[in-house]
Amino acid sequence: MQVELRSDERIDQLYSHDIQIIQSPRVFSFSLDAVLLADFARPVLKRSGQVVDLCAGNGAVGLFLSAKTRAAITAVELQPRLADMARRSILLNDLEDRMKVLTLDLNDAFTRIPKDSVDTVTCNPPYFPVTPASKKNPNRYLAVARHELTVTLEQVIRITSGLLKTTGHAYLVHRPDRLGELITLMGKYRLAPKRVRLVYPKAGRDANIVLVEGIKDGRPGGMKFEAPVIIYGEDGQYTPAMKEMLYGDGHQ
Template sequence: MDVKIYDNERVDALFANQVKIIQSDEVFAFSLDAVLLANFTNPAKKKQQKIVDLCAGNGAVGLFLTAKTSAKIYEVEIQKRLANMAQRSVILNDLDQQVEVINADLNDILTYLPKDSIDTITCNPPYFTNQPDSKKNPNHYLALARHELTVTLAQTIEQSANLLKMNGKVCFVHRPERLLEMGALMQKNRLAPKRIQLVYPKAGREANMVLVEAIKDGKPGGVRFLEPLVVYGPDGNYTPAIRKMIYG
């Protein structure tokens, strides 16, 4: 099917599963955190099950998950232009029977999807709190993607809990400095963290990303810390683990 690609856009691919994504540096381009989140997530797999990707951006995480599951996937994105890019990427990959884009504020998501109805949720939310004196990107699209201007971590966790079935799972990628805050918010919303993986840019450096999986109404305790991921080797190239995620 023909899909319109505009002058300021390009089509990139995740070679590991041949998924094509429409990107634009003007508004947003998926980065490694999307690949890491999709790789970390063990999604519900059956056709009758349902997956939601919150803060979907241009749809990368949900599209990457299609290689792992037959479940219906809903991509939720507040920015109209990004949602449009995601929708065109869905068509570009001939996935419109499996993936649906919802252009909405995730705080209104229960208007679109029933409470307690989702098996797996993924979320790559804005990482930085909206401090009045914090420096923000002058590009409004990028500022929204990086700072909590329209949604907070508390809201993404609350809405995840609202959407999930009992024993449903949610997976987040975020910054390590917010891990304890995330854990407290999850506990408040009946979510029990079960798997955590730290991501390091290079050996000998501090972690700059964390992946967290939690289960709704899961038993407390039993948290597993997975083997750390290191992104770049001493030669400046991707480590074998990261290269496999990207190139297969």
């Protein structure tokens, strides 16, 4: 379907899933975090299932997940401009029959999505806590996406757990330096961490991204650290694993 673009917008493509997405450098463009999270997540597969993506931005994670599941997908995004971009991307990919966007503060999620009703929740939340010393992006769209101006990590975990059915799965991407806090909060809100994957910009460098799966009311213990992902090779090009995530088999 043809959709109207604003002057600052473009259409990009995630070739591995044949998904087109509306982006804007002035407002929001998805990062590798969204690709990594969608690759890591194992969403419910059945058509009657419910998937919710919180802090959805321009809808990237939900759009990418649409290739992995037949379930209904609901994206929750606070900022109307980004929610509008997500809705037009849904039309662009002919996904309006099973994907929708709620322009909603995450803290009000239960007013539109019943508690204990969701099979899979994904979230790429703001990474940086707000402190008096915080240097926030002057672009409000980017500041809200990156800093905990409208939602904290604890609120994200509390809402995620509240939405999930018992044994429902949560998938989050964050910074490794907050992994301890993330695991503690998951325990507080009945999410048992089960899989952890670290992402490294290059071999020999410190990890800069962590992906975590939790199960609501899951049995304690059994946490697995998966093989890491390395984004760039020594030549500065994407590694084969990243090329496959971005372009699929046979694309370079």
